[in-house]
Amino acid sequence: MTPAKNRGTTGESGGIRRRPGRTNRTQLRLFESAMVIMSEKGPTATTVEEVAAKAGVSKGTVYYNFGSKKSMVDGLLRYGVQLVVETIEDAGEGVRDPRERISRGVIASLRFLEGQPGFARLAVAEMWRPDGGTSEVLAQQRSVVIDKVTELIDDLEEFYETAEHPDNRSIAVAVFGATFMLAMEREMNSSSRTTQDAARAVLKIIDGYIVGPRYT
Structure with a gap:
């Protein structure tokens, strides 16, 4: 499999390499600083002061960017x-090839989650809050990712015949869930499974959905 391009992937230090100007550098620095602290202490124990100190900025900068x-x-x-x-x-x-786009997207997502374990911990903490409530923001953002994955699933029909059932969004939910849980399992249980192995497991969902090539 051809390796994904470096854009949008995590570097060896865990930092995110992005196109120049595409992402606000201050916000990115704050995000990465917060994720380092959260990976060590958990989201609940992380303070605005710690994020500011880690990023080398004032508390006001944190408030301005993230409140x-x-x-x-x-x-x-x-x-x-x-x-x-x-x-x-x-x-x-x-x-x-839309299947290859999905494959590369899954690999890139796994690398992102592996490189940002604090984000994974943050998502898990918001899923299971101590007060038993549900994070409305997390639910909204989950839909944003699933919408993007659904677009990729829809694109399969350009090249492939796909199964009539289940619907594309259900497949997208399965891909999203499998990718996230494989990343979580590696983070929380120190699994030796490689990124490529995890990606192959997720792609089994896609390959089971593809009936064959589309002939035109």
Whole structure:
């Protein structure tokens, strides 16, 4: 399999390499600083002061970009999902075969989540809040990612015959869920599974949905 392009992937240090000017550098620095702290302490124990100190900026800069502690969590979720979507788009840029675009998007997403374990912990914490509530922001952002994956699934029909059931969005939910849980399993259980192995497992969903090539 041809490796995905570097744009939108994580570097060896875990930092995100993005196109110049595409992402606000201050927000990116704040995000990465917050994710490092959250990967060590968890989202609940992370403070605005710690994020500011880690990023080398004032608290006011954190408030300006992400708001108070409560709104900071929501802002980090939105920003992280924005990066995930951009990562998926960049990974598939210039690739004609929609299955290959999905493959590269899955690999890029896995690398992003592996490189940003704090974001994974943040998402899990918002899924299972101590008060038993559900994060409305997380639900909204989950839909943003699933919408993007659904677009990729829809594109399969350009090249392939696909099964009549289930519908494309259900396949997208399965791809999203499998990708996220494989990344979580690696983070929380220190799995030795490689990114390529995890991606192959997710692609089994797509290959089971493809009936055969589309002949025109």
